[in-house]
Amino acid sequence: MEERTPHRKTRIGTVVSNKMQKTIVVRVDRMAKHALYGKPVLKYKKYMAHDEENTCRIGDQVLIEETRPLSAHKHWTLKEVLRRAPIFGAETGGEEA
Numbered sequence: 001m002e003e004r005t006p007h008r009k010t011r012i013g014t015v016v017s018n019k020m021q022k023t024i025v026v027r028v029d030r031m032a033k034h035a036l037y038g039k040p041v042l043k044y045k046k047y048m049a050h051d052e053e054n055t056c057r058i059g060d061q062v063l064i065e066e067t068r069p070l071s072a073h074k075h076w077t078l079k080e081v082l083r084r085a086p087i088f089g090a091e092t093g094g095e096e097a
Contacts, residue, residue, distance in 0.1 A: 009066040010079065011047065015056045023074060024051045026064055049076040059085025 013028035029044045048071075049064045056062060061083040064076045 011064050011076075012082065013047070013062060013064065015058055015060045015062055015085075016046065018051070018054070018056050018058055022051055022054060024049050024056045024062070024078065026062060026076070047076045048074040049078050050074055051078045056081060057085050057087075 011026070011028045013026040015024050016027045017025035026047045026049050027044050028047060029042060031040045032043050033039070034041050047064060049062075050067070050070050056078065060081050062081050063079045065079040066075060067077045069075050070077075
């Protein structure tokens with residue numbers, strides 16, 4: 001019997017909150033045309049995603065994947081961190097001014 005791999009939805013977004021334990025809030029932006037005027041409008045949606053190791057920081061660009069319901073609002077899981085956000089206030093190893 002062949003092993004089936006389910007097709008799961010994926011989204012790329014930015015972490016806007018990591019205050020909860022093992023949970024991040026990811027903002028996914030998209031452009032849509034205004035219904036009447038046709039002008040492009042930025043729309044967004046926030047998703048709660050499971051982050052098992054608490055690795056994400058605010059500002060990280062991440063890939064999330066749909067999964068079974070993990071709680072009342074959490075139906076997504078962190079698949080990978082695409083780009084890390086810079087840590088402000090950390091020394092970069094350069095010369096001081």
